[in-house]
Amino acid sequence: MLQRGSSFAGRFSPFWLPMTSPDPFAAIADPNRRHLLEELRRAPRTVNDLAQGLPISRPAVSQHLKALLECNLVTVTNQGTKRIYAVNTSGFTGMNLWLDQFWA
Secondary structure, X not given: OOOOOOOHHHHOOOXXXXXXXXXXHHHHOOHHHHHHHHHHHHOOEOHHHHHOOOOOOHHXXXXXXXXXXXXXXXXXXXXXOEXXXXXXXXXXXXXXXXXXXXXX
């Protein structure tokens, strides 16, 4: 039984993640992060490009991207002075495997 204030997700991580890895489901629970993923699905972009479509600051967009990077849901490459973010489709494999069990 969970005690008040405890988190099911924090106590019982999906089987494919080490206990120290960030939870990708927690990362995509935030609507701003889902919006960023949807934008990146269309095309790789810079932080400045992504910030234009959100009512949050550029530093806040960077923090959201950092959370997605830590979960391996996005990648970043350097092109000169720009950092280009893109969806990392292989990062979604674990989530897909877990979700697929409900349709089997």
